[in-house]
Amino acid sequence: MLFFESIRDRAVNTWNQVVEKSSDGKLTKDQKFCLKFRLPEGEVVSKEIAAEIDITSKLVPGVPKRSSNIPQGKLYLTGHFLVFKDAFDSRTCSFNIHLLTVRKVERSNSDIYGLALEITTFSSTVITIFLLGMRSECERFALELRLQLKKNLKDVKKLGPFIHTCYSEYLLSKNKVIKEKFDSVPSGGLGLVFKFPGDARELKDKSKMKLWFDYFQSDGRNLSIIKTPMFYKLVRVGLPNRLRGELWEVCSGSIYLRYDNVGVYHKLLDDNKGRTSVAIEEIEKDLNRSLPEYAAYQSPEGINRLRNVLSAYSWRNPELGYCQAMNIVVAALLIYMSEEQAFWTLNSLCETIVPGYYSKTMYGTLLDQKVFESLVQQTIPILWDHIVKHDIQLSVVSLPWFLSLYISSMPLVFAFRILDIFFLQGPKTLFQVALAILKLNGEKLLKCEDDGTFIMVIKNYFQTLHLSAHGESPHPKFRQITNFQELLVTAFKEFSIITDDMIDKHRSKHRGGIFQNISTFVKRTEIRNLPKTPNLNSGTLDIIYDRFYSVVESLSLTTGGGSLMDFEAFKTFMSEICVWAQFDNPTNNNDAFLKRLFIKWDIDARHELSLSDLVRGLNTLVEPDLMTAISNFFELYDPKKRGKLDREGILEISEDLLYLTTPWKDGYVLDHLTNVAIENTIADEIIKHKTINGINDVEDEDIKLPETFNIDRQKLEQAQIERYLAGASNFIQRAFEYAQPAEDDEHPEELLIKELAIDSAFSHNKALNPNxxxxxxxxxxxxxxxxxETYELFFSKTFRESVQVSKPLDSKFNPIRNLRDMFDGLIADGREVANKVRRRMDSAASNALLQINNNGGYESKPPKSKLGEGEDDDEDDEDEEERDDDFGVISIDDKDRALLLGAEAQDLLIKVSESKSGSSTTANSTSTSASTDAPPTSSTSTDAQTKRMLFIATKSDTNLIDFEV
Structure with a gap:
């Protein structure tokens, strides 16, 4: 179930913040700036100005002061960085220079420009900045630069220890280019011990190292490196093994995170040493499945490094913890990086470069799969038509490419070349390479008619990346081109049209649909894993699921949403679906009953309810079986399961019953008995009208309800109120009357009470007599x-129907809705009343004769059917009709009328109230009765209350919300 609670996890939120807000314009200018230049979050642009840049180096003598091609663009100043980007092509010149690396700033005389500044960095690179603009603006920029440099002076001491972790500095020091002394070689990746993938000689590793050695002298390194066209060329041809980790840091921006958080990684490991969590357990399962082809991950050293990085990230980001494919990516990073370098690079990947890729829902990856399909349709339409025609699932093929950044798909030596470019230019690399793979294998793929063959073609291609792409060509140079080289050329030349802006547009187009699909999938899967609930169908569970998370999230915004419901959220949830939970009666403790339910449903005693707990509890609350419903209610007051309740328990039940029956006791809502009384009154009005006009036999369809008729609203309301008040009184009286004496050993406290003097006025009252x-x-x-009969009706039907679990979430739920005015303009169910009128008129003559012969007496017949015997409804109704005052010829007293209202039951006013509020509800009514086990006595009100009744069952038409994947 943990997986399905993850839709609100931090990775999805991060994706929404980074991508969705950016496309919607909700990110601030500074936040967009940090994302664009891969700077740590929180950097704020204090000044910006147009400028031209000239770069020289004191480590490379003989280079002219000014170059012929001067980059022009915007220069930005933040709290910790000086940032520049060429206005026409960022590859011409760009840099993010940390202010701590600035050693000297001098003014330079210029007759052409408003102001020129000459900045020297710790790497001996001299950057001449020609500020463009009004003199005053240039002076303000220079002043702001001076202020920011002063603010950073206190952290200069951090720079020395940090650069000793960079191999670029060690490389120059070892070759005596700089005077910095190193006591030891900076720590690196597992490749230093277990060898790097590929043949270093074939990869020309030493030649690449020499090129980067020259570049570091002329254009800086690590925190002060300047990216020129040569930088991009050197990355494209492949990075040298020993420098790959550091340059991945520089390209991804994680080097700035590592510098700003020195010591954090090791502190996370120390503070959480020995701790365990679900994420740690998942990590342990996957350690031995991480790049098993590489020797380091068959040894304790490699496994331990991988464990440390993954565990540290799970502690730093506990909401995300550990996710699928994260182990593969980290295992690849650790070949070239130290643990700390890999840790901060993983942070940049998860939170900035590809947010949502490494989350429990894989939201970012799934979205990019949809984007990829759109790009295939746009750029390779013939292949796309073939894929659609044969129903080939392209995402099954491409999902591992994106999720593992090609590490698990192609040989490592080639996958790392893809990673070089990926860290440099971002996610568009994944799309360009994927499109090139399909393009180069297009002819073979057009012959595939199923997923298996499609995958096999791609798999075989990956195994031949080292082979010649044109082995049969007569030209030797062509034969030297490998499949991998052809792949890179196709990806970054032919598909150079795939830009970041294009990808963002496609993401914006498909984001809503992907999120809905994930939400629906999570919802349906979680519902399938819920406990069996025979009283709640699948449509009702859908609504409960939506309402549960709607309430939980609305009341836990400060924590980013949750998956458990506390008591306050539980009260809100119940108030939305229960009529009685909406009444605020100061005489009752409204929270008492809800608190009792909450504790009962909280089976794990964690003071919070999961969705499973809530569903299990609601299933018992809407139990249709009368005996089981009474038992469930009894168990709420018997938490120790002793099978009996003491005096306090009885009083608590009586108080809660008073609270639960408030809507009916106070006349706000009408129950089944009152509803049928209204129905009978309407039928009487129609019969009187027919009798006056001499109509004795009509068809059902000829009977029409009068537009207006008189109903004694106050009398019916008062009768219901009196019934519920009498029910509460009778409950207390009978509970103590039939209660059994408690044994003294079970109530030792009573021994003390017995010694106290008890007022004789209370000695006869068992409820008040503690003796x-x-x-x-x-x-x-x-x-x-x-x-x-009122309480029996309450447990058999009224209470269950008051819990409206299937009420749609998006409807405005107001069960009160002026119920005191619902008598105005009553509209009955015409068919039901017409059937009753017809039966009455058919037996009018015999009934009248019978009543006259009895001199106004009232003869009742016992009901023929008992509970569950399924007797004919019409026969039952005829038996009941013989007790009714059909024509008003003979009057009956109030006591008999009360019995009459109780013997015929329910549903009319529910229909009336729903028709007033615009809803359409139909009900098929049947009426049967059965006697209790108690022996019958005289025809009195007490007799009627001891008779067991069966009441009309209704089904309201509810529009359930359907969710489609």
């Missing part, structure tokens, strides 16, 4: 509930 401890077990509790 008479009593308990109520489950069978007795059931008997007490079943003895009252």
């Amino acid at each position: 008479s401890p009593v308990t109520v077990n489950l069978p007795t509790f059931r008997m007490v509930i079943l003895a009252d």
Whole structure:
């Protein structure tokens, strides 16, 4: 279940912040600036000005002061960096120079420019900056530069130890180009011990090292390196093994993170040593599956380094922890980098370069798969039509390329060449290489008609990257071109049209759909893993899922959303679906019952509910079986499962029942009995109208409801209120009347109470007399509930229907909605009332004769069917109709009318209220009755309350929300 709680994880949030906000213009100018130049988050541009740049080096004598081609662009100043980018082509000249590396700043006389500054860095590079603009603007920029340099003076002492970790400095020191002394060789990757992939001689590693040695002398290094066209050429031809780690840092910007957070990596390991977590367990499982073809990862040293980096990142980013393919990427980095270098490069990858790739939902990778498909359709339409025609899943082929940055797809020696360019120019490299792979294998792929063959063609191609691309060519130079070289040329020449802006546009187009697909997938999978709930169907679970996370996230914004529901969120959730939870009655402790539910459903005692806990609890709350529903309610007050309740438990139940029945007890909502009373009143009005007009036999469709009719609203309301108040009183009285004496050893505290003097006024009242401890077990509790028709109806139907779990999330839920005014303009169910009127009129003559012969007496017949026997509905209704005052010829007293209202039941006013609020609800009503186990006595009100009733079942039409992947 941990996987499915991850949709709100930090990686997705990071992706939204970095990519989505950028495209929507929600990022600030400074945030966009940091992303563009790969600077640490938080850098703010204090000044910017147009400038021309000239670069020389004191380490390379004889170079002319001014070059013929002077780069022109924007110069930016932040709190820690001096940044420049050529206005026409960033590859002409660009740099991010850390202000700590600036050794001297001098003014330079210029008759052409407003002001010229000559900056010397610690790498002996001299950068002459010709500021363009008004003299005052140039002076302000120079002043701001001076102020920022002063602010950074306190951190200059950090620079010395840091540059001793850079191999570029060691290289120049060893060759006596600089005077810096090194006590030892800077730490590096596992390749120093287990050898680097590939043949160093074939890769011309020494030649590449010499080229970079010259470049470091002329254009700086590490924190003060300047990127010129030569820089890009040297990266394209492949980096030397010993310098690859440092140059990956420079290109990705992680070198700045490492400098700003010296010691953080080792502190994370020390502070969390010996700790365990779910992420740590997952890491341990994957350690031996990380680049098993490389010897280092078959040894304790390599495994331990990999473990350290992955564990440290999981502690630094606990919400993300550890994700799929992260182990492969880190294993590749560690071949060329130290642990600390790999750690900060992983941070840059996950949070800046490819946000969302390494998250539990892989949101970034899935989005880029959709982008890749769009680019294939746009650039290779013939191949795309073939893929669509044969229903080939392109993402199955390309997903591992993007997720592992090609490391797990092609031989390592070639994958690292791809990584060189990827760190330099960003994610567009992945798309360019992927398109080139399909382009170069286009003819073979057009012959594939299934996924398996498609994958096999690509796999075979990766195994032949070292072979000649034109082995049969008569020209020797052509035969020397390998498949990999052809791949690079195709990727970065033919598909140079794939730009960052193009990718961003495609991402913006598909982002919403991808996020919805992931959300739907996570939702459906989590719902499938929920416990079985026979009382909640799949559509209802969909709605509960949406409401659960809607409430949890809205109340936990400060934590970025969560997957567990605390008590405050639980109260909000229940108030949205339960009629009784919306009433604020100061005489009752509204939280008491909800708190009891919360504790009962919190099976792990963690003071929070998961979605599984909530669903399991709601399933018991809407239990349709009467006996089981009563048992579930009883168990709420018997947490120790003793099977009986003491005096306090009985009183707590009575208080909670008063709270739960508030909507009906106060006349805000009408129950089944009152609904049927309204229905009978309407039928009586129609019958009287037909009788007056001499109509004795009509078809159902001829019966129409009157537009207006009189209903004694106050009387019906008052009757319902009195029933619920009487029910509460009867519950207390019967509970203590039928309660059993408690044993003294179970209530030792009673021994002390017995010695106290008890007022004789309370001695006869078991509920108030502490000298008479009593308990109520489950069978007795059931008997007490079943003895009252109002409470029996409440547990069999009213309470269950008040929990509207299938109420759509997006509808405005207001169960009160002026219920006191719902009597105005009542509209009954015409068909139901018409059927009743027809049956009454058919038996009018015999009923009238029977009543006259009895001299106004009232003869009742016992109901024919019992619960579950399935007798014909019409026969049951006829038996009940013989008790009704059909024509108003003979009056009946209020007691008999109360029995009548209780014997015929429910649904009309629910339909009426829903029709007023614009909803359409239909119900098919059946009425049966059954007697309780208690023996029948005289025809009194008490008799009627002890009879077991079966009430009308209704089904409201609810529009469920369907989610499609």
